Amino acid sequence: MTLAVDVIKSGGxxxxxxxxxEKLHASIVAACLSVRAPEGQAEAIAHxxxxxxxAWLENHPEVTxxxxxxxxxxxxxxxxxxxxxxxxxxxITI
Amino acid sequence: xxxxYEFDYDLIVIGSGAGGSAAAxxxxxxxxxxxxxxxxxxxxxxxxxxxxxxxxxxxxxxxxDEARHGSRFGLRSSTLGYNYPSIRAWKDxxxxxxxxxxxxxxxxxxGIDTYSGLAxxxxxxxxxxxxxxxxxxxxxxxxxxxxxxxxxxxxxxxKYLTPHTILEAIRPPKSLLIIGGGxxxxxxxxxxxxxxxxxxxxxxxxxxxxxxxxxxxxxMGRVLSEQKGITIMAHSKVVSVERDGLIKRVxxxxxxxxxxxxVDEVLVAIxxxxxxxxxLDNAGxxxxxxxxxxxxxxxxxxxxxxxxxxxLGKNSHTHTALMESQIAANNMFEKxxxxxxxxxxxxxxxxxPGIATVGLSEYDCIKRDLAINKAMAPLSIxxxxxxxxxxxxFVKIITDKKGVILGGTVVAPHAAEIIHELxxxxxxxxxxxxxxxxxxAFLSWSEAIKVAASKLV
Numbered sequence: 001m002t003l004a005v006d007v008i009k010s011g012g013x014x015x016x017x018x019x020x021x022e023k024l025h026a027s028i029v030a031a032c033l034s035v036r037a038p039e040g041q042a043e044a045i046a047h048x049x050x051x052x053x054x055a056w057l058e059n060h061p062e063v064t065x066x067x068x069x070x071x072x073x074x075x076x077x078x079x080x081x082x083x084x085x086x087x088x089x090x091x092i093t094i
Numbered sequence: 095x096x097x098x099y100e101f102d103y104d105l106i107v108i109g110s111g112a113g114g115s116a117a118a119x120x121x122x123x124x125x126x127x128x129x130x131x132x133x134x135x136x137x138x139x140x141x142x143x144x145x146x147x148x149x150x151x152x153x154x155x156x157x158x159d160e161a162r163h164g165s166r167f168g169l170r171s172s173t174l175g176y177n178y179p180s181i182r183a184w185k186d187x188x189x190x191x192x193x194x195x196x197x198x199x200x201x202x203x204x205g206i207d208t209y210s211g212l213a214x215x216x217x218x219x220x221x222x223x224x225x226x227x228x229x230x231x232x233x234x235x236x237x238x239x240x241x242x243x244x245x246x247x248x249x250x251x252x253k254y255l256t257p258h259t260i261l262e263a264i265r266p267p268k269s270l271l272i273i274g275g276g277x278x279x280x281x282x283x284x285x286x287x288x289x290x291x292x293x294x295x296x297x298x299x300x301x302x303x304x305x306x307x308x309x310x311x312x313x314m315g316r317v318l319s320e321q322k323g324i325t326i327m328a329h330s331k332v333v334s335v336e337r338d339g340l341i342k343r344v345x346x347x348x349x350x351x352x353x354x355x356x357v358d359e360v361l362v363a364i365x366x367x368x369x370x371x372x373x374l375d376n377a378g379x380x381x382x383x384x385x386x387x388x389x390x391x392x393x394x395x396x397x398x399x400x401x402x403x404x405x406l407g408k409n410s411h412t413h414t415a416l417m418e419s420q421i422a423a424n425n426m427f428e429k430x431x432x433x434x435x436x437x438x439x440x441x442x443x444x445x446x447p448g449i450a451t452v453g454l455s456e457y458d459c460i461k462r463d464l465a466i467n468k469a470m471a472p473l474s475i476x477x478x479x480x481x482x483x484x485x486x487x488f489v490k491i492i493t494d495k496k497g498v499i500l501g502g503t504v505v506a507p508h509a510a511e512i513i514h515e516l517x518x519x520x521x522x523x524x525x526x527x528x529x530x531x532x533x534x535a536f537l538s539w540s541e542a543i544k545v546a547a548s549k550l551v
Binding site: 006008059060061062063064066067070 | 212214216222224225373375376
């Protein structure tokens with residue numbers, strides 16, 4: 001699913017891209033699996049966190065990739081603090 | 095020579111309320127290129143949703159209430175009534191007459207560019223508003239605060255009211271439960287009770303108006319319960335809310351026992367939290383859920399970005415936000431930097447009797463371990479209480495051991511006017527003796543200040 005939200009990449013040198021739920025979902029799953037969360041739990045967490053991030057994005061037509069990382073970390077912390085820590089620290093996950 | 099960057103504006107103000115509008119106007123008058131961004135209604139909270147509408151409704155309610163109880167003065171008031179749609183029309187007129195309320199043109203007429211939408215920082219010098227990028231040399235964040243919605247099971251399944259939406263109600267509800275016992279909650283409770291609503295106040299603290307001295311909350315608790323029939327449930331907590339047909343059933347716990355209350359409406363007024371969802375991380379601004387961090391010049395850790403008003407996380411009133419906004423504008427464009435003086439700011443609650451405080455409260459002095467003297471003058475000992483047949487109130491003055499006034503509290507009719515004598519005393523370090531030796535007009539409520547000051551000499 002592509003939401004009508006422009007994501008400005010960090011550094012400002014690359015072109016902005018449209019927000020993609022699949023990309024965010026995959027990055028959250030990767031963070032959860034990296035801290036040995038079961039695959040089913042990782043998928044469920046990613047689904048819930050993506051919903052929360054998309055709800056936030058509804059009022060924000062243009063955001064930076066850093067914004068998405070911060071909001072995702074905030075919601076991921078509720079479900080899996082360890083995965084959230086990894087997500088926050090590892091900038092290449094999204 | 096270093097390259098000087100060009101920006102779209104000299105100043106972008108985020109938020110058009112009291113914290114933003116003063117700075118925008120000052121900068122525009124100095125010939126600066128100014129833009130103001132508003133995500134809600136232009137004019138912000140005070141003219142649209144809080145001070146102006148609520149106080150105009152309270153004025154009408156208090157007139158009605160005084161007239162209704164005029165029989166002791168020989169007035170016949172048995173046929174007195176009210177028409178709530180007309181009262182709402184009066185409120186709307188008062189909002190319209192402020193000029194700023196909901197009026198974008200008000201700013202445009204002053205040469206300020208206006209943008210409607212949510213501002214979001216992309217870089218320290220650039221915001222995005224509806225995908226439009228705006229850059230500026232300086233920013234002022236005056237985005238205000240929003241009412242907090244507590245996590246109470248079932249609350250999201252019922253249509254609850256907020257201090258915004260209750261003022262737009264077609265008619266007062268038959269019964270109303272207010273979650274929270276702060277100043278707005280108490281003002282609305284009194285307003286609705288005057289129009290015949292059965293009001294319940296549920297407050298977690300040991301008394302209503304928890305930020306004030308206990309004498310104030312004790313007196314107001316008694317006035318609200320005995321004269322207005324309001325049920326005050328202190329030390330209590332709402333544990334769940336559920337729909338029960340057309341009405342709402344609220345479960346409240348108090349001292350380990352649960353009580354079920356059936357009401358028509360639930361009002362959530364537990365407090366306000368700063369609005370900080372503006373991509374502040376992209377600008378590198380330090381903040382937390384308590385607000386944006388600023389220095390004494392209202393400057394954030396990013397030198398060209400200032401903040402004013404409720405977004406700072408203090409219990410800010412409109413006059414405080416205006417003062418901060420003016421100071422922020424000064425500090426951006428003038429060489430001499432200024433700092434806000436919070437020591438003599440008044441806090442006013444427009445109940446009847448009104449409540450007004452200035453300077454340090456007794457509790458503040460205890461926290462600071464200050465040696466103080468205090469004196470109270472009940473309204474009943476001054477002549478005006480006899481001619482007005484009104485006795486519920488007092489003046490309390492706090493001084494240091496040398497007699498210099500540190501703070502004061504007035505609970506009386508017209509408290510908002512009376513308090514300014516004490517504001518001047520606090521601001522200029524006057525002593526209780528100087529107040530006591532100043533003649534006060536016979537039959538004015540201000541005589542109570544002279545009496546309280548005399549007790550400290």
